[in-house]
Amino acid sequence: MDASRADVKQxxxxxxxxxxxxxxxxxxxxxxxxxxxxxxxxxxxxxxxQAIAKHLQVLADAGLVxxxxxxxxxxxxxxxDRLQQARSYLEEISQQWDHALRSLKAFVEGTP
Numbered sequence: 001m002d003a004s005r006a007d008v009k010q011x012x013x014x015x016x017x018x019x020x021x022x023x024x025x026x027x028x029x030x031x032x033x034x035x036x037x038x039x040x041x042x043x044x045x046x047x048x049x050q051a052i053a054k055h056l057q058v059l060a061d062a063g064l065v066x067x068x069x070x071x072x073x074x075x076x077x078x079x080x081d082r083l084q085q086a087r088s089y090l091e092e093i094s095q096q097w098d099h100a101l102r103s104l105k106a107f108v109e110g111t112p
Contacts, residue, residue, distance in 0.1 A: 014086045017062035022047070023055050027064060027078065035077035037070075 018024050026041055042052035056076055059065045063082040067074040 011086060011089045013062040014064060014082065017058050017064060018086075020055070020058075022052075023059055026052070026055060026059065026076075027083075030065065030076060030078045035068075035075050037073040037075055039073065041076060 018027065022045070029041055030036060038049055038053055038056065041056070042049055045052060053074075056065060056067070056074075060067065063079055065076050066079055067076045069075075
């Protein structure tokens with residue numbers, strides 16, 4: 001279950017985008033509430049709609065969200081497949097760490 005370089009290269013922008021607190025909150029809101037306008041996503045935030053839009057564009061560039069125009073509003077929604085790919089990648093890394101830690105434990109316990 002070794003992650004290929006292509007997998008790592010594909011996953012890197014996703015984790016970079018999610019590494020920002022504001023962007024992670026935007027994704028969380030979309031997960032909880034479904035598609036929302038830029039205005040609704042930014043409600044309660046202490047930043048301009050333009051700043052929220054820039055964060056959403058970073059998420060879109062990473063393939064995590066997409067927007068559809070409705071009049072003057074952009075309605076944003078999650079790209080669930082891309083989020084699932086990231087989750088699968090994290091599960092693979094977790095399994096690799098579990099295997100490495102079991103091997104280390106066996107080695108340490110087997111040595112007097």
